[in-house]
Amino acid sequence: MVEKSITIQNKSGLHARPAALLVQEAGKHPCNIWVRKGDKEVDAKSILGIMSLAVACGDTITVKTDGQGEAEALAAIVQLIESGLGEA
């Protein structure tokens, strides 16, 4: 299991569009992937799960992966978030 924290820069936070892109990427990886904000952790392969975190601009989230290809999955997701999830 590996994890990494990252700050969200999207000005409207993780709403439908960035959540969809995040889930699309998560779905490409066979391992389990979660996103945590505060004490709430959700399945990164669920759009509603991601949106339910109500991540705002400037919030820090933690991405956690576990299982086959966990390091690659974590790197890919962190890179996608850093790139602005289609809103940069």
Add this chain to the structure above:
Amino acid sequence: MAFWNRRSAKQTEEQAWLTVLAPVSGDVVRLNDVPDPVFAQRMVGDGAAVNPTSDTLVAPVDGTLTNLFPTGHAAGITTDQGMEVLIHIGMDTVELKGQGFEKLTEQGQRVTTGTALIRMDLETLRTTAKSVVTPVVVTNMAQIEELVITDQPHVEAGKDWLFKVKIKRG
């Protein structure tokens, strides 16, 4: 015996379909015609949209209100079967920061079909939003085997079904 077998087969068939009602009244719009590629290209999920004429958004299915976005422009319900239904009022409406939306319940609540979720100030939104067309989509698309959209041009909130999805067996 044959009678009972038929009956249980019929029940199984019914359980395999999720019926999604219209969350608002209005004209039915195909996702292809929704003016945002995120929805038109089904990146969020598959379903249909409504161009709203009523101002109260109601739950289109029974389940748990997994998501009521802080700005009040989107709501998501997870059914007991694990299907996720997202309703997104208008396009780029996250940018309105809640103006024109009033949340009528709270995230995490149990809701039934017809439960009022959000009140919209349609008059304001028609001037401030890029579009008020409201997509209703099942976000766990991998579990959809078949999707049937109503052939009615107009649907009534909480009364008419908007689309039905056949759920894949795991």
